[in-house]
Amino acid sequence: MEQPVILSKLEQEALLHAIEAALPVREARQFFLWTQGQMQALLPHQVMVCLRFGADDELVHSSCLHSGVLDVAVRSRLADPADGLALRLARHCRASLQLPASLAAGDGTAPPSLQAFQAELRACGVDNALLHGTARLPGGASCFVLFGLPHAARARQAYFLALLLPYLHLSWQCVSAGIGAGVARADGALARPVSAREAEILYWVKEGKSNDEIGQLLGISGLTVKNHLQRLYRLLGVSNRAHAIARCGALRVLERPRPALASAA
Structure with missing residues (x-):
């Protein structure tokens, strides 16, 4: 039986601040500031790839967020919308119902199904990854892949990400659908037909x-x-x-x- 994760007072405060800061997020700039600000207090990371899937589980939108300098080639390997590491990890873990999931490049105890990804992590210079996502939903699903955590993610970090997942999902759905900018309606349809x-x-x-x-x-x-x-x-x-x-x-x-x-x- 897994031991319950007990949050310290500081962690509780950081979680509350992160949730409060997520509530008004509707635009890409707000989402970036939130994920690279308050969220970092609970889950420090170098890069986060956000993926939005449609009703048929096709990739609809993706974005790579990072506050530091990121090599163009590394960014492409991690976040390419056609065949990036984040997308392949997300598809694998969602298909095998392994969410949340963590991966460390030097961890010899990683599940066999994830070991193939470890060499790619090392090649990109990001030793640790953590990901979580929603199940299939009528309005589309989300998945978030965090790269470059300061140490291997364990049950505690996975729990933090699970607690933040509803807020990440709702905010990302708004941002990726363009609701804040007025280009799409809340039901995901376009504001006008394509000419x-x-x-x-x-x-x-x-x-x-x-x-x-x-x-x-x-x-x-x-x-x-x-x-x-x-x-x-x-x-x-x-x-x-x-x-x-x-x-x-x-x-x-x-x-x-x-x-x-x-x-x-």
């Missing part, structure tokens, strides 16, 4: 075309394509092309027939 021109551009982005190539196909300039994409990013609540395609997949925006070529913006 025919935007659908054309999204189709060609999904096909791997550059802005200039899309412009040539549609008879507009690459700069016009870029401006359309920037508006789409704000509408979808995303920050790059990969996230836009993932979000559109979740919303089934791209399940229409291929748009015809056009000659005017």
Whole structure:
């Protein structure tokens, strides 16, 4: 039988402050300040990767948060939305119902199913990881992967993360859906439909075309394509092309027939 975790007075105060600070979080900047501020008092870490999954368990949105300098290559290995370590760890642990889960690069007692990830942790220079996430939910699930804890996470740290999970989930759902910025409604739908021109551009982005190539196909300039994409990013609540395609997949925006070529913006 596992021993119950008893919080000290300081830990209780830190937990209460972290919960209170989470209540008004609606925007990305607020979320960043909270996770890299009050949350650090309970769970100090170097990097946190936040993942939002859709109703069909597809990745809808992800973000990599860190207050210090992070090497670009390391960031990509940890947080790549297509095949990053955080995503693969989350998928593995969610599928095997191993949540919360912790991993230490030098721990020889790690479960066999997690040992394959230890070499990657060492290669990224982050010795310890801790993750937790929600079950599948009608509005989408969340998972949070903390890298670079000062020491191997144990039952105490996992308990702290479990206590904060509801607040992380609700705040992250708001931020990743763009509710605070007014780009999406509380039910996850878009504030307005994707236009025919935007659908054309999204189709060609999904096909791997550059802005200039899309412009040539549609008879507009690459700069016009870029401006359309920037508006789409704000509408979808995303920050790059990969996230836009993932979000559109979740919303089934791209399940229409291929748009015809056009000659005017």
